[in-house]
Amino acid sequence: MKVSIYRYNPDTDREPSMKEYEVDTQGKDLMVLDVLNLVKEQDPSMAYRRSCREGVCGSDGMNINGKNGLACITPLSEVAPGVKDGKKPLVLRPLPGLPVIRDLVVDMTMFYNQYEKVQPYLQNDTPAPAIERLQTPEDRAKLDGLYECILCACCSTSCPSFWWNPEKFLGPAALLQSYRFLADSRDEATEERLSRLDDPFSLFRCHGIMNCVSVCPKGLNPTRAIGHIRSMLLERGV
Amino acid sequence: MSIRTITFDAIVVGGGGAGMRASLQMAQSGFKTALISKVFPTRSHTVSAQGGITCAIASSDPNDDWRWHMYDTVKGSDYIGDQEAIEYMCQVGPEAVFELDHMGLPFSRTEEGRIYQRPFGGQSKNFGEGGQAARTCAAADRTGHALLHTLYQQNLKNGTQFYNEWYAADLVKDADDNVCGVIAISIETGETVFFKAKATVFATGGAGRIYSSTTNALINTGDGVGMALRAGVPVQDMEMWQFHPTGIAGAGTLVTEGCRGEGGYLINKDGERFMERYAPNAKDLASRDVVARSMMMEILDGRGDGPDGDYVYLKLDHLGEEVLHSRLPGICELSITFAQVDPVKEPIPVVPTCHYMMGGIPTNVNGQALKFSGGHEGEDQFVNGLFAVGEVACVSVHGANRLGGNSLLDLVVFGRAAGLHIEEALRQGMTQYEPSEADLERALSRVNRWNDSKDGESVSSLRKELQSTMQNHFGVFRKGDLMEEGVQKLAKLRERIANAHLEDKSQSFNTARIEALELDNLLEVAEATALAASGRTESRGAHSRYDFPDRDDENWLCHSVFDPTSKKLGKRDVNFKPKTVDTFQPKIRTY
Numbered sequence: 143m144k145v146s147i148y149r150y151n152p153d154t155d156r157e158p159s160m161k162e163y164e165v166d167t168q169g170k171d172l173m174v175l176d177v178l179n180l181v182k183e184q185d186p187s188m189a190y191r192r193s194c195r196e197g198v199c200g201s202d203g204m205n206i207n208g209k210n211g212l213a214c215i216t217p218l219s220e221v222a223p224g225v226k227d228g229k230k231p232l233v234l235r236p237l238p239g240l241p242v243i244r245d246l247v248v249d250m251t252m253f254y255n256q257y258e259k260v261q262p263y264l265q266n267d268t269p270a271p272a273i274e275r276l277q278t279p280e281d282r283a284k285l286d287g288l289y290e291c292i293l294c295a296c297c298s299t300s301c302p303s304f305w306w307n308p309e310k311f312l313g314p315a316a317l318l319q320s321y322r323f324l325a326d327s328r329d330e331a332t333e334e335r336l337s338r339l340d341d342p343f344s345l346f347r348c349h350g351i352m353n354c355v356s357v358c359p360k361g362l363n364p365t366r367a368i369g370h371i372r373s374m375l376l377e378r379g380v
Numbered sequence: 381m382s383i384r385t386i387t388f389d390a391i392v393v394g395g396g397g398a399g400m401r402a403s404l405q406m407a408q409s410g411f412k413t414a415l416i417s418k419v420f421p422t423r424s425h426t427v428s429a430q431g432g433i434t435c436a437i438a439s440s441d442p443n444d445d446w447r448w449h450m451y452d453t454v455k456g457s458d459y460i461g462d463q464e465a466i467e468y469m470c471q472v473g474p475e476a477v478f479e480l481d482h483m484g485l486p487f488s489r490t491e492e493g494r495i496y497q498r499p500f501g502g503q504s505k506n507f508g509e510g511g512q513a514a515r516t517c518a519a520a521d522r523t524g525h526a527l528l529h530t531l532y533q534q535n536l537k538n539g540t541q542f543y544n545e546w547y548a549a550d551l552v553k554d555a556d557d558n559v560c561g562v563i564a565i566s567i568e569t570g571e572t573v574f575f576k577a578k579a580t581v582f583a584t585g586g587a588g589r590i591y592s593s594t595t596n597a598l599i600n601t602g603d604g605v606g607m608a609l610r611a612g613v614p615v616q617d618m619e620m621w622q623f624h625p626t627g628i629a630g631a632g633t634l635v636t637e638g639c640r641g642e643g644g645y646l647i648n649k650d651g652e653r654f655m656e657r658y659a660p661n662a663k664d665l666a667s668r669d670v671v672a673r674s675m676m677m678e679i680l681d682g683r684g685d686g687p688d689g690d691y692v693y694l695k696l697d698h699l700g701e702e703v704l705h706s707r708l709p710g711i712c713e714l715s716i717t718f719a720q721v722d723p724v725k726e727p728i729p730v731v732p733t734c735h736y737m738m739g740g741i742p743t744n745v746n747g748q749a750l751k752f753s754g755g756h757e758g759e760d761q762f763v764n765g766l767f768a769v770g771e772v773a774c775v776s777v778h779g780a781n782r783l784g785g786n787s788l789l790d791l792v793v794f795g796r797a798a799g800l801h802i803e804e805a806l807r808q809g810m811t812q813y814e815p816s817e818a819d820l821e822r823a824l825s826r827v828n829r830w831n832d833s834k835d836g837e838s839v840s841s842l843r844k845e846l847q848s849t850m851q852n853h854f855g856v857f858r859k860g861d862l863m864e865e866g867v868q869k870l871a872k873l874r875e876r877i878a879n880a881h882l883e884d885k886s887q888s889f890n891t892a893r894i895e896a897l898e899l900d901n902l903l904e905v906a907e908a909t910a911l912a913a914s915g916r917t918e919s920r921g922a923h924s925r926y927d928f929p930d931r932d933d934e935n936w937l938c939h940s941v942f943d944p945t946s947k948k949l950g951k952r953d954v955n956f957k958p959k960t961v962d963t964f965q966p967k968i969r970t971y
Contacts, residue, residue, distance in 0.1 A: 277493050282487075
């Protein structure tokens with residue numbers, strides 16, 4: 143099959159280019175990461191991030207034939223019709239909207255900065271008991287669909303609002319984590335968390351485009367979480 | 381010499397659970413601490429841990445007792461786990477787990493609002509007399525992910541200085557073998573830097589990538605063990621590799637033991653629940669070495685399924701969709717993705733798969749690395765300046781076989797213990813050892829070797845050969861002559877790797893260079909494993925030999941210690957002196 147990959151090495155290249163590779167998949171429905179590993183055997187200079195190869199570490203987010211996803215859990219048959227059979231090329235590009243360091247590796251500093259801005263850690267000044275802080279199964283269930291985020295950045299880098307204002311709009315990943323702590327019955331910093339979001343950009347630049355939902359490899363729904371925060375901000379304003 | 385030096389009180393190498401628990405402790409104390417990780421910390425392999433963290437927090441059973449957990453762990457280790465260390469882990473465990481809850485870890489809950497605990501293999505009540513216990517604290521089947529993210533978040537809160545995507549290449553030591561820090565490379569820019577510190581903590585994780593088939597992440601290349609061996613630091617019990625019973629056939633992806641804890645069981649191609657024959661009491665919840673061997677016996681006896689008859693099945697459908705989706709959601713996802721099987725409807729094809737390195741750098745409970753000085757504990761000496769925690773360390777709490785759920789406990793308990801110890805030592809004044817120019821040159825020699833290489837074989841082909849050698853010669857069942865062949869192959873591979881070629885010499889995000897440096901570490905781990913495995917002439921825990929099928933307490937109720945300088949295998953006494961309970965005496969191990 144044919145694979146077309148975005149290549150750029152700042153040491154040697156003036157500008158990026160797409161490079162074509164021919165890979166023998168023996169007709170198997172490999173994961174995109176397996177194909178990349180075969181390319182790297184041919185061309186060790188190919189750079190990309192990878193770690194767990196099972197969709198839980200979030201290293202290998204990339205743009206696969208136009209859609210963001212994790213290379214390690216995207217089988218060729220799901221990329222686009224014809225890709226697995228070699229009728230259409232597999233096209234790999236770095237996640238859009240972030241600076242490219244080399245090949246498929248992007249600089250995620252802006253993404254991590256936004257994550258840090260939501261103070262993504264439990265805040266509770268009440269002295270802790272000798273055992274765990276109790277939490278009902280119902281309260282715990284409120285964290286489902288939030289805590290599972292793997293920080294792969296597929297969502298934020300598919301969001302037009304994040305492309306426009308990556309410094310001011312927190313983006314879907316950071317806002318999902320913001321709500322993860324707002325929703326935690328053990329967290330006491332609700333008011334402070336909300337007041338930090340109450341400006342025209344941090345949250346309100348979300349226009350409900352829902353690209354984040356359609357690309358999330360873990361099936362999470364940042365738009366819904368943003369909606370919950372919106373309601374909390376409105377209630378607080380009343 | 382023009383290498384940049386960055387100085388800290390303490391550096392931690394590795395951003396998994398153990399490393400981040402240690403760095404958190406030290407950051408809270410205000411000492412200047414850096415964490416160096418070759419990946420962004422939440423990409424570390426702890427993230428893949430599923431089933432939970434085993435600890436007697438007395439939630440599922442209000443009468444649970446850490447001593448029962450200790451008994452299970454000692455028995456699980458096949459009696460070569462150090463009892464003082466196991467005692468410490470099981471006793472301190474509850475405090476360390478409650479701290480994780482206070483930090484925000486989203487544990488699953490019971491109706492009473494307490495942390496949910498599930499049964500895991502090898503667990504018992506009342507010192508093996510009271511039936512199956514449920515002692516593994518869980519956040520659904522994503523406990524490692526929840527734990528790792530929680531620890532990263534707490535490190536952010538407490539201002540740990542992160543060097544993410546920096547690769548530690550080698551230890552720097554002075555002429556007297558005192559550790560002064562590490563040489564590390566910025567993956568992004570290619571810059572090579574000397575990180576100087578009074579305390580260097582290795583938390584580099586495991587090395588499952590020495591095998592072709594493993595549950596381990598691609599980054600698990602034994603960097604800490606490699607660095608230690610090259611610096612002349614001995615390693616212990618390297619023959620002890622855990623094969624997890626349930627890796628997805630073909631893919632190697634882990635399926636948690638929690639599946640069997642929740643009531644799943646293994647069947648052969650005839651649909652028979654075969655564990656009833658091998659472990660009549662514990663059945664599918666016997667300890668991992670026992671279950672993995674039983675599965676291999678079924679396969680070797682022709683009762684495996686598939687085109688090559690090389691796997692059995694994990695049956696879960698009888699648990700019902702609701703239990704599977706609430707307790708094991710991640711497993712349902714993984715199974716559909718990697719086995720194309722929905723466990724709600726069909727059993728998952730599984731096979732024992734390399735999972736965990738019980739051996740590693742010998743340490744005491746404070747994480748201080750030990751030098752071997754000839755026979756008896758008490759005579760151990762410290763490697764000044766070097767600490768190890770987590771999978772790279774051999775405290776040893778797992779001995780010859782680790783119990784499920786004990787690795788996450790090991791991480792937080794000993795990451796924390798090392799942090800506490802170093803904090804106190806720094807307060808009292810630790811020595812900063814100073815390397816000479818020649819010492820630094822020596823530490824840089826390996827990086828320079830690759831950078832100067834002009835031709836030779838490729839890294840990826842040598843890595844494949846190494847992995848298949850380990851897979852074929854040092855698997856679940858072992859045999860003297862077969863291992864001897866493996867040792868010979870590795871010796872040849874050592875020569876070839878020493879002459880291998882790094883074609884890409886560029887600076888920015890050069891992953892080819894990192895993979896070359898990792899290959900050296902894979903080789904060091906493989907060789908230590910091979911020589912320790914052929915040297916231990918008995919069967920114990922995960923180490924199972926056709927030619928020595930029985931446990932030999934007379935000669936081998938001890939640790940093996942591999943000395944990299946002489947390449948000889950020595951013995952070290954097991955600690956049988958817990959502080960607050962009576963010694964658990966070795967018994968015949970049945971489940």
